[in-house]
Amino acid sequence: MVKLNFNDIKEGDQIPSLTKEPITQIQLVKYAGASGDFNPIHTIPEYAKEAGLDGTIAHGMIVMGMLGQMISNWVGVKPVKEFSVSFKAITRPGDILTAKGEVKRKIENADGKSIAIKVQIEDQKGEVKVGGKAVIKID
Amino acid sequence: MLDSNAVGKEYEPFTFEVDRCKIKELCLAIGDNNPLFFDKNFAKKEGYKDTPVSLTFATLMNFWGYPEIWTKMKEIGIDAKKLLHAGEEYEYFEPIYPGDIIKGFVTVESLRSSDTMDIATFKTTFSRDGKTVLIAHMKIVVILGA
Numbered sequence: 001m002v003k004l005n006f007n008d009i010k011e012g013d014q015i016p017s018l019t020k021e022p023i024t025q026i027q028l029v030k031y032a033g034a035s036g037d038f039n040p041i042h043t044i045p046e047y048a049k050e051a052g053l054d055g056t057i058a059h060g061m062i063v064m065g066m067l068g069q070m071i072s073n074w075v076g077v078k079p080v081k082e083f084s085v086s087f088k089a090i091t092r093p094g095d096i097l098t099a100k101g102e103v104k105r106k107i108e109n110a111d112g113k114s115i116a117i118k119v120q121i122e123d124q125k126g127e128v129k130v131g132g133k134a135v136i137k138i139d
Numbered sequence: 140m141l142d143s144n145a146v147g148k149e150y151e152p153f154t155f156e157v158d159r160c161k162i163k164e165l166c167l168a169i170g171d172n173n174p175l176f177f178d179k180n181f182a183k184k185e186g187y188k189d190t191p192v193s194l195t196f197a198t199l200m201n202f203w204g205y206p207e208i209w210t211k212m213k214e215i216g217i218d219a220k221k222l223l224h225a226g227e228e229y230e231y232f233e234p235i236y237p238g239d240i241i242k243g244f245v246t247v248e249s250l251r252s253s254d255t256m257d258i259a260t261f262k263t264t265f266s267r268d269g270k271t272v273l274i275a276h277m278k279i280v281v282i283l284g285a
Contacts, residue, residue, distance in 0.1 A: 035165065072193060
């Protein structure tokens with residue numbers, strides 16, 4: 001984790017990316033238990049097929065969690081003031097996700113200094129699964 | 140069809156005690172091995188009181204602290220079987236630590252219906268000792284006629 005220096009940051013700077021291990025079915029079972037989201041569409045292939053899918057799909061929130069991991073790897077959690085995402089595409093077991101981000105804007109106002117970053121996570125084919133933004137305060 | 144009268148509805152507050160084990164469990168499922176969330180000494184060196192919760196921990200407090208949300212959704216006309224998670228938004232005010240007793244207040248923030256879809260947003264305000272520590276907005280969509 002780094003302590004950011006406002007003067008050293010430029011709009012367009014890339015933040016350190018994060019490539020994850022392939023998503024596994026057992027990981028989705030673990031995530032169901034951890035988060036308390038037991039929708040069987042994530043864990044039981046037969047149920048997912050009845051719902052018209054090819055198989056189970058990942059919880060959107062595990063993918064947001066991976067974006068969060070990239071952010072907290074970089075700056076921890078204390079400086080993060082906002083983090084929001086839109087879910088854009090389905091993630092399936094076997095997908096290999098890479099989280100990326102860049103500095104969009106430097107902000108200096110009565111509340112102090114902060115940066116707005118744009119984040120997104122895509123699969124091995126470049127399909128964006130989740131996109132969003134975060135605001136990071138800099139002391 | 141959503142019950143538009145439900146906008147602004149406040150549900151009964153719930154209480155969630157933050158467990159060290161639950162912080163680890165969420166990180167392990169995500170595959171996040173940052174020692175900030177596992178190692179108290181490391182966290183202290185980084186300027187934290189203890190190992191804080193990770194950035195998406197609020198979802199866990201919502202589902203484990205207030206599983207009634209599924210029934211509440213049904214009551215206002217949301218077909219939980221067809222719902223998709225469209226977006227999630229967090230505003231962070233203070234770090235949350237193991238042992239914290241967090242109170243959650245869930246409200247129906249907005250409801251919108253069209254011919255093709257229902258869109259609902261739920262807001263949860265999390266507080267500790269009467270002070271807001273985190274606000275979460277969850278946006279869900281139900282595609283109609285599917």
